[in-house]
Amino acid sequence: TLTITTAEFGFDTPGFSPDSFPGNFTSVKGGNIFFTAYSTQRVEAVTNGFADTVRLGGIELWFSDGTEGGTYAVPINNESYKIYNPVNGTASPPSLYEEYYTATGSSFPKNLTALGTDLYFSANDGKNSGFELWTINSKGKGLVKVSELEVNKGLKLRNPESLTSVGDKLYFTTSKGNRRDLWVLNKKTQRVESLSKSGKDPRHLTEIDGKLYYSATSNKGREPWLINSKNKPQQIHDINPGLRSSNPKQFRLIRDKSQKGKTKKILYFSADGGESGIELWSQDLSKKNSKPERYADIYSGPPSSDPRNLISTNQTLFFTANDGSSGRELWTIDAYQPSSSETEAGTGTGTGTGTNQPNTSKSSLVKNIRQKAQSSDPSELYNHHGKLFFSANNGKKGFEPWVSGGAENSTNLFKDINQGKSSSSPSSFTSHKKSLFFAANDGRKGSELWISNGDKKGTKLAADINRGGEGSSPSDLLTQGNTLYLSADDGIHGRELWSYNIKSGKHHLVRDIRTGSRAGSNPSELTAVNGQIVFAAEGNVYGRELWRSDGTKNGTKLLLDINPGGLDSNPKDLSLLDGNLYFTANTYFNGRQILKLDGSGLNVTEMIGSSGEATATEPSDLYASRDQLFFSAETTQDPTPEETPSSPSTGAGSNSGSDPGGFMIAADGLASSA
Numbered sequence: 001t002l003t004i005t006t007a008e009f010g011f012d013t014p015g016f017s018p019d020s021f022p023g024n025f026t027s028v029k030g031g032n033i034f035f036t037a038y039s040t041q042r043v044e045a046v047t048n049g050f051a052d053t054v055r056l057g058g059i060e061l062w063f064s065d066g067t068e069g070g071t072y073a074v075p076i077n078n079e080s081y082k083i084y085n086p087v088n089g090t091a092s093p094p095s096l097y098e099e100y101y102t103a104t105g106s107s108f109p110k111n112l113t114a115l116g117t118d119l120y121f122s123a124n125d126g127k128n129s130g131f132e133l134w135t136i137n138s139k140g141k142g143l144v145k146v147s148e149l150e151v152n153k154g155l156k157l158r159n160p161e162s163l164t165s166v167g168d169k170l171y172f173t174t175s176k177g178n179r180r181d182l183w184v185l186n187k188k189t190q191r192v193e194s195l196s197k198s199g200k201d202p203r204h205l206t207e208i209d210g211k212l213y214y215s216a217t218s219n220k221g222r223e224p225w226l227i228n229s230k231n232k233p234q235q236i237h238d239i240n241p242g243l244r245s246s247n248p249k250q251f252r253l254i255r256d257k258s259q260k261g262k263t264k265k266i267l268y269f270s271a272d273g274g275e276s277g278i279e280l281w282s283q284d285l286s287k288k289n290s291k292p293e294r295y296a297d298i299y300s301g302p303p304s305s306d307p308r309n310l311i312s313t314n315q316t317l318f319f320t321a322n323d324g325s326s327g328r329e330l331w332t333i334d335a336y337q338p339s340s341s342e343t344e345a346g347t348g349t350g351t352g353t354g355t356n357q358p359n360t361s362k363s364s365l366v367k368n369i370r371q372k373a374q375s376s377d378p379s380e381l382y383n384h385h386g387k388l389f390f391s392a393n394n395g396k397k398g399f400e401p402w403v404s405g406g407a408e409n410s411t412n413l414f415k416d417i418n419q420g421k422s423s424s425s426p427s428s429f430t431s432h433k434k435s436l437f438f439a440a441n442d443g444r445k446g447s448e449l450w451i452s453n454g455d456k457k458g459t460k461l462a463a464d465i466n467r468g469g470e471g472s473s474p475s476d477l478l479t480q481g482n483t484l485y486l487s488a489d490d491g492i493h494g495r496e497l498w499s500y501n502i503k504s505g506k507h508h509l510v511r512d513i514r515t516g517s518r519a520g521s522n523p524s525e526l527t528a529v530n531g532q533i534v535f536a537a538e539g540n541v542y543g544r545e546l547w548r549s550d551g552t553k554n555g556t557k558l559l560l561d562i563n564p565g566g567l568d569s570n571p572k573d574l575s576l577l578d579g580n581l582y583f584t585a586n587t588y589f590n591g592r593q594i595l596k597l598d599g600s601g602l603n604v605t606e607m608i609g610s611s612g613e614a615t616a617t618e619p620s621d622l623y624a625s626r627d628q629l630f631f632s633a634e635t636t637q638d639p640t641p642e643e644t645p646s647s648p649s650t651g652a653g654s655n656s657g658s659d660p661g662g663f664m665i666a667a668d669g670l671a672s673s674a
Contacts, residue, residue: 020037020038021037021560021561022035022036022037022062022603023035023036023037023604024036024109024110024112024603024605024606025603025605026112026114026119027114028116028138029116029138030117030138030139031065031066032063032065032066032138032139032140033063033064034061034062034063034064034074034112034136035061035062035064035112036059036060036061036062036109036110036112037060037062038059038060058106058108059107059108060073060074060075060076060077060106060107060109061073061074061076061107061109061112061121061123062074063136063140065140072140074136074140074143076109076123076124076134076143077106077107077123077124077125077126078126079125079126079127107123107124107125108123108124108131108588108589109121109122109123109134110122110589110606111160111161111162111163111172111606112163113163113164113165113170114165115165115170115185115187116187117137117138118135118136118137118138118187119135119137120133120134120146120163120185121133121135121163122134122159122160122161122163129158131160132145132146132147132157132158132160133145133147133160133163133185133192134146146185146190146192147192149190151189151191152190152191152192155192156174157174157183157192158174158175158176159174160172160173160174161180161590162202162203162204162214163205164205164206164207164212166207166210166211166227167210168186168187169186169187170185170187171183171184171185171205171212171227172185172205173202173203173205179201180201180203181202182195182198182199182202182214184231195231195233198225198227198233199225199233200216200217200218201216202214202225203215203216211227212226212227213225213226214226214227218235220235246271246273246274247271248270248271248281248292249269249270249271249620249621250268250269250270250309250310250319250621251267251268251269251310252267252312252317253265253266253268253285253312253630254266254268254312254315254317255315256315262286263286264284265285265286266282266283266284266285266286267282267285267630268281268310268317268333269281269282269310270306270307270310271292271294272304273294275302276294276304277299277302277303277304277305277306278304278306278307279294279295279296279297279298279305279307280295280296280305280307280319280321280333280363281293281294281295282295295363296333296363298322298323298331299321299324303324305321305323306321306322307319307320307321307331308321309378309379309381309390311381311382311383311388313383313386313387313388313406314386316332316333317332317333318330318331318332318366318388318404318406319332320377320378320379320381323365326365326372326373327370327373327374327375327376328375328376328377329366329367329368329369329370329376330365330366330367330369330376330378330392330404330411331365332363332364332366332406366404366406366407367411369392369393369394369402370392370394370395371395376392376394376395377392377393377399378390378402380426380427380428380429382429382430382431384429384454385434385454386405387403387404387405387454388404388405389401389402389403389414389436389438390402390403390404391425391426393423396421397416397421398420398422398424399424399426400413400414400415400416400417400426401413401414401415401417401424401438401440402414414456414459415452415459417442417450417459418440418442419443422443423441424440424441425441425447426438426439426440426450427440427475428474428475428476428477430477430479430484431479432479432484434454435451435452435453435502436451436452436454437449437450437451437452437462437479437484438452439474439477441471442461444469445461445464445468445471446466446468446469446470446471446472446473447471447472447473448461448462448463448464448465448466448472448474449461449463449465449472449474449484449488449500449507450462462500462505463500463505463507465488465489465498465507466488466489466491472488472489472491473488473489473495474486474487474488475487475488476523476524476525476526476535477526478526478527478528478533479502480528480531480533480551482501482502482503483499483502483551484499484500484502485497485498485499485500485533485549485551486498486499486526487522487523487524487526489520490509493509494514494518494520494521494522495519495520495521495523496509496510496511496512496513496514496521496523497509497511497513497521497523497537497556498510499551510549510551510556511549511553511556513537513538513547513556514538514539515540516540521537521538522538522544523536523537523547524536524537525573525583527574527576527581529548529576529581529599530579531550532548532549532550533548533549533550533551534547534548534574534581534597535547535548535549535574536570536571536574538568539558541566542558543563543567543568543569544569544571545558545559545560545562545568545569545571546558546559546560546562546569546571546583546585546597546604559597559604560604562585562586562587562604563586563587564588567586567588568586569585569586569587570585571583571595572584572585572620573621573631574622575622575624576599576624577624579599580596580597580598580599581596581597581599582595582596582597582607582622582624583597583622584620584622587606590606592619593606593607593619594607594619594622594631595607619631
């Protein structure tokens with residue numbers, strides 16, 4: 001038996017929820033669905049110091065045919081567990097109730113995947129065999145371990161993950177010692193076979209156009225692979241030759257109409273190609289099987305210009321970079337033109353390596369705001385009605401708001417809010433119609449909410465939330481209708497969710513989520529999803545999780561406890577694509593993953609599997625274009641320190657791959673982190 005120590009419960013604590021948290025909804029042929037939910041039972045416990053009963057239990061598989069009577073749990077783990085409930089660190093008084101209680105175990109089903117009329121998933125029946133591959137038919141019958149089928153007798157399919165259906169086949173990975181292997185199940189025969197020569201430690205399995213795409217390591221590091229129509233594994237290409245990682249990030253999509261009336265979809269990002277350090281890269285997504293190319297070597301030679309803050313303004317790319325002579329300043333690009341290799345070779349085969357030679361296009365310094373080699377450090381780049389607003393320091397006025405039309409003569413100081421050499425440190429620029437909101441410090445009231453009509457004289461303080469000189473430090477600004485939502489600290493409740501009525505100019509606290517804490521719940525990543533606000537916050541019970549709000553106190557509540565109990569899932573990188581919200585979060589079993597929040601049903605599901613190891617890849621830098629989602633991920637295969645990013649690749653000496661981070665199916669194709 002397993003002994004679980006539970007904390008004292010308090011039902012009046014804000015953030016406590018008795019919900020079953022159904023999720024991972026998966027439909028199979030025939031119209032029936034499977035999902036996971038907390039299956040609980042009532043046991044005796046302590047509530048606010050008094051004997052009471054609470055619900056305890058775990059996650060189980062559920063089946064539904066759409067009716068109340070046809071919705072029920074599918075028990076897998078029938079083992080019993082002992083629950084011990086202390087009060088303030090001491091044993092509960094035996095005169096009130098028993099010291100130990102028994103509850104049913106949990107199978108923690110995950111990776112629910114439909115293959116034809118059957119469901120496949122990973123679960124733990126509690127019988128010392130750990131997680132294994134299970135299957136059940138569309139009517140909720142015939143539950144069985146795949147390894148117990150006659151054709152698979154003797155196989156050990158431990159900790160199966162990344163279940164992915166491709167046609168009539170199911171691909172997945174299993175653990176064997178310190179590595180993971182790729183397997184395939186044939187639906188017609190139910191036979192499971194191991195795929196040889198498929199690379200080491202396969203991850204990010206994704207079906208696209210009847211093929212399986214994934215990443216794996218080889219003597220060329222971690223790179224993208226695919227299983228072709230003949231069921232043969234092959235590597236696609238190697239961005240950073242050798243074993244080092246290219247670490248792609250800062251993805252931005254530009255639609256360029258300059259090429260003979262045709263619109264090109266060009267993906268820009270920063271990456272380390274090895275010999276030239278971290279520079280600007282591009283990939284023409286308009287061409288089938290196109291390859292990533294280094295766009296420009298801004299800091300010539302091995303050093304890195306390290307492009308940051310990539311942003312599109314009127315389909316023109318702006319970013320900050322350091323060319324070695326002007327410091328970090330504002331840059332832009334000219335119209336995209338194909339490289340000489342692309343012009344000569346056409347579209348390419350898609351199986352070679354991306355070129356490290358810059359194409360014939362140019363990147364241009366917009367303005368050297370701080371003269372000589374000193375950096376003005378532009379940041380907070382934001383497009384407001386075709387003009388670029390940002391924060392920069394010219395060495396005379398401190399960090400103040402600047403504006404640029406894309407040329408040197410149209411790039412100027414917008415307003416010296418904190419006059420003199422002190423900085424107003426503008427941040428969190430957000431548009432509403434013709435108005436521009438942002439946070440700034442005028443030197444008297446601290447950092448507060450400001451508003452501008454786009455003119456220097458029409459720029460003024462909008463709200464003084466924390467009266468006095470401390471400032472409320474507004475951040476994560478989001479407009480919804482005529483209301484501006486933000487995270488701010490009024491000096492009493494800590495950092496919480498606030499709203500500002502754009503018409504009346506009045507502001508108020510939406511809800512004190514983390515009561516009794518001077519630090520507050522620290523709302524962040526505010527994102528509008530179908531009329532509601534979804535954000536990350538830390539409650540009194542569930543750690544840092546995903547919350548939602550309709551702008552009212554009662555309508556602000558926990559959306560889902562992704563990492564159960566007091567553990568933090570720490571949602572970040574919230575990005576909208578086709579009405580759905582994608583984000584990264586810490587999950588209980590798979591570490592940090594990309595998750596999808598269904599915008600209509602508010603159902604959260606994991607999008608990518610994990611190796612389940614401590615060195616598992618952590619996705620980040622999610623960027624949603626109109627029809628595709630791009631992201632980056634990092635993987636370290638050994639504990640040796642990483643060399644500096646600008647060091648050229650030697651082809652040996654490191655086990656870090658250029659992990660493409662994963663693949664995402666979108667409205668019209670595939671996006672990889674390159």
